[in-house]
Amino acid sequence: MCTAANYTATDHYFGRNLDLEYSYNETVTVTPRNYVFKFRQVDELRSHHALIGISTNVDGYPLYYDATNEKGLSMAGLNFPENADYKPEDPKKINITPFEFIPWVLGQYETVAEVKEALKDINLVNISFSKEYPLSPLHWIISDREESITVESVKEGLHVYDNPVGVLTNNPTFDKQLFNLNNYMTLSIDPPKNNFAPDLVLDTYSRGMGAIGLPGDLSSSSRFVKAVFTKINSVSGSSESEAISQFFHILGSAAQQRGCVRLGDKYEITIYSSCCNTDKGIYYYKTYENSQISGVDMHKENLDSEEIISYSLIEGQQIKMQN
Numbered sequence: 001m002c003t004a005a006n007y008t009a010t011d012h013y014f015g016r017n018l019d020l021e022y023s024y025n026e027t028v029t030v031t032p033r034n035y036v037f038k039f040r041q042v043d044e045l046r047s048h049h050a051l052i053g054i055s056t057n058v059d060g061y062p063l064y065y066d067a068t069n070e071k072g073l074s075m076a077g078l079n080f081p082e083n084a085d086y087k088p089e090d091p092k093k094i095n096i097t098p099f100e101f102i103p104w105v106l107g108q109y110e111t112v113a114e115v116k117e118a119l120k121d122i123n124l125v126n127i128s129f130s131k132e133y134p135l136s137p138l139h140w141i142i143s144d145r146e147e148s149i150t151v152e153s154v155k156e157g158l159h160v161y162d163n164p165v166g167v168l169t170n171n172p173t174f175d176k177q178l179f180n181l182n183n184y185m186t187l188s189i190d191p192p193k194n195n196f197a198p199d200l201v202l203d204t205y206s207r208g209m210g211a212i213g214l215p216g217d218l219s220s221s222s223r224f225v226k227a228v229f230t231k232i233n234s235v236s237g238s239s240e241s242e243a244i245s246q247f248f249h250i251l252g253s254a255a256q257q258r259g260c261v262r263l264g265d266k267y268e269i270t271i272y273s274s275c276c277n278t279d280k281g282i283y284y285y286k287t288y289e290n291s292q293i294s295g296v297d298m299h300k301e302n303l304d305s306e307e308i309i310s311y312s313l314i315e316g317q318q319i320k321m322q323n
C-alpha cells in the first residue's frame with residue numbers, strides 16, 4: 001500500500017511512501033525535454049516538459065511511479081486492487097495506457113485545471129507494457145500548488161474527483177475515503193471538553209487526547225485518515241529545511257515498519273518516501289534503511305538532451321559519528 005500527499009509551505013511539495021515487500025530496482029529519473037516519449041495508441045511526444053521522479057527503466061522507457069514536471073505539476077500512481085478497470089480501445093477517445101499516463105500528463109500540462117479538461121477525452125486502455133510488466137491496478141493523485149484531483153478508472157468509467165485534502169492512499173474508491181472523514185470530525189488538536197457526561201469528573205490526564213480515536217493501524221482507510229489529520233494540521237517554518245522535515249513527518253505518520261503487516265513469508269515496508277520541491281524541481285527521498293535525505297536537482301542536468309538520466313537510490317544508513 002502507499003500514501004501520497006502534497007503540502008504548501010513557502011514552496012510547494014509533493015511526495016509519497018511506496019510500501020511494498022520487494023523492489024523493482026527503481027531509480028530517481030530525470031526525463032529531459034527531447035527524450036522521445038512513444039505511446040502505443042497516440043503520436044509520440046518529441047518535445048515536452050522535463051520530468052523528475054522515481055521509475056523503473058525498462059528498454060530505455062521510464063515507467064514512472066511518481067513524478068513532477070518543470071512547471072510544478074505532480075502525479076503519483078498508487079495501488080488500487082480489485083477496483084481499477086482499464087478499458088478496450090475506444091476510437092472516439094485518446095487511448096493512453098496506464099504506464100503512459102504519467103508521461104502523457106506531465107509531458108504536456110502545467111496545471112490541474114488543464115488536466116481536468118484533457119481527461120474528458122481520455123480512455124485508460126488495457127494494454128500492458130510487456131509480459132514481464134503486466135497492467136498494475138492503479139489510481140492517481142495529480143496536484144499543483146492550487147488543487148489536487150484523484151483519477152480512478154473503474155467498471156463504470158473514468159472518475160475524476162476533486163481532492164480537497166491532497167492525500168491519496170489505496171482502497172476503497174475515493175468517494176468512500178472522503179466520506180469516511182465524516183466519522184472523525186470531532187477529532188481535535190486541542191484538549192477535549194467533557195461532552196460525554198458533564199456530571200462525571202473526567203480528567204485530561206495527557207496531551208494529545210483531543211485526537212483519541214484517530215486510527216493508527218496500517219489499513220489504507222486508516223492511513224488516509226491519519227495522513228489527512230497530520231497534513232491538514234501541519235505547521236512548519238518557511239525554510240526549505242523546515243518544510244521538507246515536516247513533509248517527511250507527514251509521510252512518516254502513515255509509514256510501514258517491517259513486521260507489522262505480514263504477506264506470506266515477507267513483510268510490507270515503506271521502501272522509499274519522497275518529497276519533491278515542485279517549484280525548484282528537486283527530488284528528495286529516504287529509503288527504509290537510509291534515514292538521511294538524499295536529493296537530485298533536475299536543473300543541474302541538461303534538460304534539453306534526449307537521454308534519460310537516472311540515479312540509483314542510496315541505500316544503507318549514513319551515520320554521522322560525532323566522536
Ligand SMILES: C[C@H](CCC(=O)NCCS(=O)(=O)O)[C@H]1CC[C@H]2[C@@H]3CC[C@@H]4C[C@H](O)CC[C@]4(C)[C@H]3C[C@H](O)[C@]12C
Nearest residue numbers: 001002019020056063064065077079099133134135136
Ligand atoms: C506496487 C506499487 C504500489 C505499491 C503498493 O500499493 N503495493 C501494495 C501491493 S499489495 O496490494 O499489498 O500486494 C506500484 C506503484 C507504481 C507501480 C509501477 C508503475 C509503472 C509500471 C506500470 C506497469 O504497468 C507495471 C510495472 C510498473 C513499474 C508498476 C509496478 C507496480 O505496480 C508499482 C510500483
